[in-house]
Amino acid sequence: MMSGKPIKIVGLGKYLPQEVSSADLEQKHGLPQGWSEKYSGVKSRHHITFESIGYMGAKAIEQALEKCQMELNDIDLLISASAGFDYPLPSQSSIIKSELKDGMTVNIPALDVDSSCLSFVSAFEIASSLLDGKKYKNIVIVSSEIASTGLNPNNWETLTLFGDGAVAAILQFDSNTDSAYLKSTMQTYSEGVYDSTFKGGGMKLFFKDNPYDPEIHSFAMNGRKLLRLAKTHLPDFIDAFFEDIPIKMEETNAIIPHQASKLGVSILSSLYKVKENQVLGNLATYGNCIAASIPLVLHDAVESGAIKRGDICFIIGTAAGFSIGGLLLKF
Amino acid sequence: MMSGKPIKIVGLGKYLPQEVSSADLEQKHGLPQGWSEKYSGVKSRHHITFESIGYMGAKAIEQALEKCQMELNDIDLLISASAGFDYPLPSQSSIIKSELKDGMTVNIPALDVDSSCLSFVSAFEIASSLLDGKKYKNIVIVSSEIASTGLNPNNWETLTLFGDGAVAAILQFDSNTDSAYLKSTMQTYSEGVYDSTFKGGGMKLFFKDNPYDPEIHSFAMNGRKLLRLAKTHLPDFIDAFFEDIPIKMEETNAIIPHQASKLGVSILSSLYKVKENQVLGNLATYGNCIAASIPLVLHDAVESGAIKRGDICFIIGTAAGFSIGGLLLKF
Numbered sequence: 049m050m051s052g053k054p055i056k057i058v059g060l061g062k063y064l065p066q067e068v069s070s071a072d073l074e075q076k077h078g079l080p081q082g083w084s085e086k087y088s089g090v091k092s093r094h095h096i097t098f099e100s101i102g103y104m105g106a107k108a109i110e111q112a113l114e115k116c117q118m119e120l121n122d123i124d125l126l127i128s129a130s131a132g133f134d135y136p137l138p139s140q141s142s143i144i145k146s147e148l149k150d151g152m153t154v155n156i157p158a159l160d161v162d163s164s165c166l167s168f169v170s171a172f173e174i175a176s177s178l179l180d181g182k183k184y185k186n187i188v189i190v191s192s193e194i195a196s197t198g199l200n201p202n203n204w205e206t207l208t209l210f211g212d213g214a215v216a217a218i219l220q221f222d223s224n225t226d227s228a229y230l231k232s233t234m235q236t237y238s239e240g241v242y243d244s245t246f247k248g249g250g251m252k253l254f255f256k257d258n259p260y261d262p263e264i265h266s267f268a269m270n271g272r273k274l275l276r277l278a279k280t281h282l283p284d285f286i287d288a289f290f291e292d293i294p295i296k297m298e299e300t301n302a303i304i305p306h307q308a309s310k311l312g313v314s315i316l317s318s319l320y321k322v323k324e325n326q327v328l329g330n331l332a333t334y335g336n337c338i339a340a341s342i343p344l345v346l347h348d349a350v351e352s353g354a355i356k357r358g359d360i361c362f363i364i365g366t367a368a369g370f371s372i373g374g375l376l377l378k379f
Numbered sequence: 380m381m382s383g384k385p386i387k388i389v390g391l392g393k394y395l396p397q398e399v400s401s402a403d404l405e406q407k408h409g410l411p412q413g414w415s416e417k418y419s420g421v422k423s424r425h426h427i428t429f430e431s432i433g434y435m436g437a438k439a440i441e442q443a444l445e446k447c448q449m450e451l452n453d454i455d456l457l458i459s460a461s462a463g464f465d466y467p468l469p470s471q472s473s474i475i476k477s478e479l480k481d482g483m484t485v486n487i488p489a490l491d492v493d494s495s496c497l498s499f500v501s502a503f504e505i506a507s508s509l510l511d512g513k514k515y516k517n518i519v520i521v522s523s524e525i526a527s528t529g530l531n532p533n534n535w536e537t538l539t540l541f542g543d544g545a546v547a548a549i550l551q552f553d554s555n556t557d558s559a560y561l562k563s564t565m566q567t568y569s570e571g572v573y574d575s576t577f578k579g580g581g582m583k584l585f586f587k588d589n590p591y592d593p594e595i596h597s598f599a600m601n602g603r604k605l606l607r608l609a610k611t612h613l614p615d616f617i618d619a620f621f622e623d624i625p626i627k628m629e630e631t632n633a634i635i636p637h638q639a640s641k642l643g644v645s646i647l648s649s650l651y652k653v654k655e656n657q658v659l660g661n662l663a664t665y666g667n668c669i670a671a672s673i674p675l676v677l678h679d680a681v682e683s684g685a686i687k688r689g690d691i692c693f694i695i696g697t698a699a700g701f702s703i704g705g706l707l708l709k710f
Contacts, residue, residue: 049513049514100582100583101582101583126567131467131468131470132467132581132582133467133581133582134581134582134583135576135577135578135579135580135581135583135584136462136463136464136577136578136579136580136581137462137495137575137576137577137578137598137699138495138572138573138575138576138698138699138700138701139462139493139494139495139698139699139700141494141567141700142494142495142567142569142572142699142700142701142702143572145567145569145572146569146572151569152569152570155566155567155568155569156566156567157494157564157565157566157567157702157704158494158567158700158702159492159493159494159501159565160491160492160493160494161490161491161492161493162470162490162491162492162493163470163472163473163488163489163490163491164468164469164470164473166490167490170490173509174505174508174509177505177508177509178504178505178508182380183380194582197582197585198582198585233488234488234490235486235487235488236457236472236473236476236486236487236488236489237486238473238476238477238482238483238486239483241469241473241474241476241477242469244468244469245466245468245469246466246467246468247466247467247468248466248467248586249466249467249580249581249586250463250464250465250466250467250580251431251432251463251464251465251525251528251529252431252432252465252466253466254528254529254596255579255580255586255591255596256591256596259590259591260586260587260590265585265586265587267468367469367470368468368469368470368473369469369470369472369473369489370469370473371473371488371489373488
């Protein structure tokens with residue numbers, strides 16, 4: 049089933065904190081020179097110095113608004129689509145909104161959508177569903193993530209892999225546009241529920257009885273199992289996605305896989321005949337930015353001209369939980 | 380604008396942990412006998428002993444499925460609509476799904492929606508929008524909350540006010556139903572962004588540099604400011620909600636306010652001429668169960684017959700952030 053609803057991305061904005069080269073990171077933590085690029089595929093990434101998730105998210109939205117000459121008042125809903133958060137309460141979206149220019153006086157609604165690394169994909173589907181040109185004319189989705197604070201220096205795999213950053217996308221219902229939301233699906237395979245975790249904090253390992261310990265207060269990934277899960281389920285997922293629509297993955301103009309890991313992004317080209325320039329990515333320069341990874345690729349591809357108006361884009365990713373999600377859109 | 384989309388709540392289920400009387404709570408923490416009921420309006424509430432958010436959420440869903448004789452396989456999307464969480468990662472919905480009967484083998488998608496105490500209201504609107512009888516025929520929303528773990532024993536106001544519990548509601552698109560999603564709106568007033576918080580944990584006051592301290596690792600409410608915000612904005616919000624629809628609040632069969640606090644639930648009847656039996660609540664026996672409060676009232680009112688098929692129900696609440704949300708439905 050294909051939707052074809054006239055949804056147009058009218059503005060994109062991003063915020064990146066300070067760049068950190070792999071050489072500097074390796075030196076700081078006593079890793080062999082070259083380890084990061086060799087094993088994680090990451091040459092550099094961005095890590096916060098003073099920034100918060102709220103700050104970066106607000107900056108990304110402000111840039112997106114500026115690009116399409118809109119004001120916050122033109123937005124009907126703010127969706128924060130991220131796994132991380134500044135505080136457990138209030139919601140991240142309400143924090144981001146409060147840090148925006150005009151955020152304290154414009155009373156648009158704000159809510160969070162979280163499917164970890166697929167949060168942007170889930171929020172895109174939800175926004176596309178809500179947008180009707182009446183109650184909702186414009187919705188901003190923002191994915192702002194700080195991974196660096198929660199990295200375990202003893203776990204080289206995650207230490208070198210993750211980066212921080214924020215992206216915002218303004219989606220508009222426009223009955224005259226040729227742009228469209230075409231399709232999205234997600235599946236959650238609970239066999240992998242705890243293969244990607246941050247266990248400390250929350251109600252189960254509560255702060256009181258669980259003082260700081262990098263083994264629980266850090267991202268932890270069962271990389272081998274995650275790869276196996278992706279390899280097992282991705283082909284069926286993609287086949288089912290394209291089965292009942294008149295487009296083939298190979299015919300799309302751009303494929304944006306979540307920048308999960310070096311091996312993770314290579315799965316697609318190992319399984320399918322995709323053209324060299326068809327698959328876009330930024331793992332080498334940004335690392336895995338959790339939910340911000342997918343929209344960061346989209347942002348930069350639009351800015352560089354790699355994705356043009358009318359291009360068919362297929363977004364495909366995995367997420368903690370363990371989920372696979374796909375989104376097809378005509379930019 | 381009124382929707383009238385044929386959305387029917389076909390199943391409701393709940394899970395409550397052990398009941399804790401105010402007398403017992405007061406004795407345990409050295410409060411004067413009767414303090415809780417007098418100041419918080421809470422006679423008893425439920426607190427977990429062994430339960431997790433995931434466990435309670437799964438039990439509530441299983442009961443809801445049973446009530447309408449459905450299997451997990453009949454559900455097209457699981458939305459966890461809560462402020463709290465067992466672990467920061469993975470998403471709460473994926474944890475709940477993994478704890479469900481058949482959850483490990485049925486690969487339906489799972490995602491979180493969070494607008495703190497209004498999460499159920501936000502998820503209801505999102506589910507109503509997504510439900511189309513094709514891709515989405517049935518969506519389950521579950522609000523599972525544990526407040527007791529994060530209570531500061533030195534803060535009597537929150538200590539006596541909050542309770543734990545979970546509720547699930549199965550929403551179905553049914554073109555033959557008389558039930559309907561009618562309208563919902565939300566506004567986020569950022570002037571109150573930090574008047575209801577849980578600040579410790581998360582990326583801003585990270586675990587490493589912020590060891591357990593009940594002042595930051597607990598719910599904190601600026602009760603007086605929240606009341607002032609509600610009193611300032613609620614009348615305009617409600618007037619605007621009913622302005623362009625052919626229903627008046629006073630004509631609805633049932634009004635369900637979020638069970639925020641004793642004074643919070645009294646605002647409505649102080650501002651509007653509502654009939655005595657029209658406003659439903661459970662603060663005295665459940666306390667404030669965060670996002671689970673609203674659906675718990677709905678659940679019990681349907682079970683007791685206070686809400687019947689065809690009844691027009693108006694749900695209205697406030698949330699950390701600070702937000703006000705309203706939802707009108709024909710049960």
